[in-house]
Amino acid sequence: MDRAIERKKIIIDTDIGDDIDDHMAIALAAKSPELQIVGVTTVHGDVAARAAMARKELDAFSLKDVPVCEGCEHPLTGKRYSYYKPEIWEGSDLGTYSSNLKEAADFIVQTIAKDPDTVIVCMGPLTNIACAVELKPEVMEKATVYAMGGAFDSAFPEYNISKDPEAAEIVINGVSDIRFFGLELTTKCFFDTEDLYITIKNFPDPIATVAQKVDLWLCEIGYSNLYLHDAFPICALISPNRFTYKKVLAKVERKGKHTRGTMVYDPGYFHQENSEFNIQIAQMKTPSIVTSLFEKRVFGVKIPRE
Ligand SMILES: [Ca+2]
Numbered sequence: 001m002d003r004a005i006e007r008k009k010i011i012i013d014t015d016i017g018d019d020i021d022d023h024m025a026i027a028l029a030a031k032s033p034e035l036q037i038v039g040v041t042t043v044h045g046d047v048a049a050r051a052a053m054a055r056k057e058l059d060a061f062s063l064k065d066v067p068v069c070e071g072c073e074h075p076l077t078g079k080r081y082s083y084y085k086p087e088i089w090e091g092s093d094l095g096t097y098s099s100n101l102k103e104a105a106d107f108i109v110q111t112i113a114k115d116p117d118t119v120i121v122c123m124g125p126l127t128n129i130a131c132a133v134e135l136k137p138e139v140m141e142k143a144t145v146y147a148m149g150g151a152f153d154s155a156f157p158e159y160n161i162s163k164d165p166e167a168a169e170i171v172i173n174g175v176s177d178i179r180f181f182g183l184e185l186t187t188k189c190f191f192d193t194e195d196l197y198i199t200i201k202n203f204p205d206p207i208a209t210v211a212q213k214v215d216l217w218l219c220e221i222g223y224s225n226l227y228l229h230d231a232f233p234i235c236a237l238i239s240p241n242r243f244t245y246k247k248v249l250a251k252v253e254r255k256g257k258h259t260r261g262t263m264v265y266d267p268g269y270f271h272q273e274n275s276e277f278n279i280q281i282a283q284m285k286t287p288s289i290v291t292s293l294f295e296k297r298v299f300g301v302k303i304p305r306e
Pocket of ligand 1: 016019021022123124
């Protein structure tokens with residue numbers, strides 16, 4: 001690694017084990033010399049199985065010293081619901097892997113208190129971050145959060161926000177620098193799942209660990225496109241000049257019959273130029289660089305495209 005590169009410290013907060021993009025995003029972070037993963041926290045549902053999955057992947061990428069910490073199983077209100085059958089997707093082939101720590105909110109607060117420049121990269125519902133805000137608001141107010149979440153060109157309630165709207169509302173008002181990577185951006189970049197699997201299926205570790213999940217994604221879930229949603233905030237930390245951010249005042253819909261979990265905001269038609277804002281929405285002109293980064297850094301080969 002070039003010694004001149006100052007590595008940006010990150011905590012990855014993840015619901016690894018539902019959509020495959022968490023696995024992909026962790027692989028990209030692990031292979032990027034600009035970033036230093038200082039901890040992984042798990043959220044939403046079977047957080048112990050998710051922690052075991054994160055441990056297995058970090059170990060495969062020779063990151064055995066990075067602590068993995070279990071977080072909140074349930075949203076702040078209500079119960080957790082998964083799209084997929086846990087026995088198929090979560091908890092598969094985990095052997096003796098397990099977490100190092102519990103109480104993710106404590107870990108997050110302690111890490112940010114020690115080094116406020118550490119960026120929290122959120123790849124799941126924002127429950128752990130909300131708990132950290134409630135635990136130590138004065139510490140978390142100074143935190144920087146890059147979150148995959150929201151759908152800023154529609155009233156569609158995007159998954160991560162909709163699974164814990166109350167947590168999202170606490171976080172957008174409790175953290176001064178929070179940047180969202182919404183579906184209108186993250187759906188612009190994907191691999192063909194089968195082409196990816198065929199290309200990498202016989203690769204040695206650590207890619208074998210990723211290939212195993214791609215195979216599951218293809219066979220058990222059956223999605224032909226492998227979207228890289230959670231890799232966008234990682235990409236933004238690797239290549240900050242590729243991204244711009246639109247500052248807006250957003251609120252989270254928590255009551256709508258069809259829109260609970262939607263983030264709503266004034267698109268700028270009516271407010272003053274310097275009006276108050278609480279989030280930043282990521283924008284970029286070349287989403288294809290996300291797949292290019294995977295090809296260069298993670299797989300080392302071009303993945304065929306239809
Ligand atoms: Ca995720």
